[in-house]
Amino acid sequence: MANTHVNAIVVGAGAGGGVVAKELAVHGLSVVLFERGGWPDYDAHINDELISQRTQVLGSAFGPDHRKHPRVSIQQDGSKQVVTPISGDYGHIAACVGSGTVSYGAMAWRFMPEDFKLKSTYGKVEGSTLDDWPVSYEDLEPFYEKAEWEIGVSGDDSQNPFAPPRKKPQPMPPFEYNRAGRILAEAGSRLGLHPFPIPMLRNSVPYNGRPACIRNRTCVGFACPVDGKNGTHNTVIPTAMATGNCEVRTHCQVAEVMSDASGRVTGIKYFDGEDKGQIQTSDLVIVAASATETARLLLNSKSDLFPRGLGNNYDWVGRNLQGHAYTGAVGLYDFEITDFAGPGASFGMCDFNHHHDGIVGGGMLANEFNPLPYLFSGVRPPGAKPWGREHKDFQMKNIKRMAVLQGPIQEIPNFEARVTVDPSVKDHWGIPVVAMSGSRHPIDYEHCKWLSSKAEMVLKEAGAVQTWQRVGGRGLSGGQHQAGTARMGNDPQSSVCNRYGQVHGIDNLFVADGSLCVTNGGFNPVLTIMALGYWVSDYITRNWNASKFKS
Amino acid sequence: MSIDRRTFLLTGVAGFGSIMLMPSCVTRTTSSWQFFTDEEAACVIALCEQIVPADEHGGGATKAGVIHYIDRQLVAVFDYDQVIYQQGISALQNSCLDLHGKRFETLDFDTQYTLCTAMEEGKLPGEHWGELDQGRFFRLVISHSMQGFYGPPRHGGNKDYMSYKMMDLDFPLVVGRNHYEHLS
């Protein structure tokens, strides 16, 4: 039996897609929210490091299934490797209702006004596609606020002198520092820096009918056993369902967005949970499948009118793939600096986010999430033997004596860092898969060295007996903070979507995820993606009438 | 992590094919293991004990049952590593017989340590290794040993959460809330 036609299809039940589904449903549109994964479930994986969203050597508790979803990674020398979530180099977020917002660390940053205007603030960067957003911080401010209140953020910006202006405080008080946070924050203050508690999409007090965070030792990489961590799966998506206007269709792999001879989209083709090919038609399609998978879906949606894929007339779909090079330093102490109060990351500093000579952008610094035992076995000073007595002794003595201070560097986008599709490698359903190629702009590595040296300075001030830098910034970008592959812009020839996420030239096709971000800030991106979800939805609902746009 | 990645990249495309097409393609004689023969297992047990030895903190890989972890994964998620294990074990044994006239697991701890260091540096007699990169084989066993020793017990290793206890990471994660799951 054919599926009933609906007003809107949203592809992807993650950060952006969850928000859009809720907003449209609340405004009376009939919505089907498609998700390739299922509903997350804490009991199925408990605190199992080897299938957590941090390690995944035995698979991903929150998807995607490594047997069904290969990808291709194209190396600098042009060689091609088939990769899966267990192999590494795969660059995914997750695949379940909520996606990354189920297992994330839940840092809830607003970008700073400069983050939307990098080009006009710093000028051109050779070899890059650096540009300003067609949207300003002021445009997004009300939508950041909506994300903070509807999804739930704990924090207090008044302690951060670099915080962007806001109209309303965050709805919950900030978390207390854990031990490492307190010690490092004090060291930062002594150096004249400005530490403050990290804003978090976690409940510091009961909120929206769910309990407060219990400071579980294992948090990032895992679901929350008491549901005190806020994602789209336990906030906006249930709200959307409660309206009666939104159906969440899980275990459905969307293969293609269909379009007609007039150049408008008509719905999607997908494979259901039994691998059966299906069609769902709609008035509107909103793609929110994450920066890599959104690019793949658009590129795989070819027709006579769009032989290179939807939105790709000028070859910009999949370009400017960004993420965050994490960079920082490790310090060892002669006392137990880690008390394992979850999630670990507890204090941040924005002193290095803008306006430093020779640095375009910069990055926030925060203490790192609690170490996990297997991953910690890979953390050793440079040159240390990776096995044997010495290695084990280090593990037992130092897992609580280590502090890591690091942050996401603002990456400078380039045209060759990109997602394409590889027609010769197909997924379980025969759909050509994501191929990732190119590398970060060389300036990222310079920025990373600079930020790592700042991190090391703070660790030393806090009394570290030994420190070493971990400098990121080389190789392929993307990953958990992937962004930029369907960038917004005013010029259809050098962007994919307009300032409302509407694909240039196709009035009923939108993008609403990390793909839209022209640049990716010096901060974890999820709150910005949620705000963009509200921003795109606001445009749609203001201009929508029954089954079409108001003329 | 980089070890896992590097290792996989080398087996790359072939590896993916084997996941899809030919799980557990190797026919084995009967043994008490899912993948290993008893002889192979004895060698891997000794090798893992070198990687994570017993010491003043407590037991090592043997006591933690790391071999159970590896054996189990080799017929599941790591099935594409079956061949490298078989070839690696056999090359190591031939190297030991050649140098010391004995199998690896029967040598004393210090001799085993010296052999592991040589293997890590690619210095065991090349004629026994053929195409196989001995350093790569050793790094693979290192990463699997770390997973089996420091990963959760539900996958076969880290018996009774012993490594967590040595790190003083034992339950509950938060007082009164979480408990170790009970394994039958």
Ligand SMILES: Cc1cc2nc3c(=O)[nH]c(=O)nc-3n(C[C@H](O)[C@H](O)[C@H](O)COP(=O)(O)OP(=O)(O)OC[C@H]3O[C@@H](n4cnc5c(N)ncnc54)[C@H](O)[C@@H]3O)c2cc1C
């Ligand atoms: C372990 C971890 C920790 C993180 N910590 C933080 C943090 O502390 N702070 C922060 O800001 N960010 C964090 N992130 C990043 C954050 O989760 C992402 O930025 C965010 O989820 C991206 O939103 P999105 O809407 O672009 O994509 P996603 O949230 O990934 O949503 C995309 C959804 O689309 C689905 N999908 C894809 N293709 C298809 C298809 N063809 N058919 C059907 N469905 C499809 C996917 O399964 C997925 O559910 C973390 C991520 C991870 C994994």
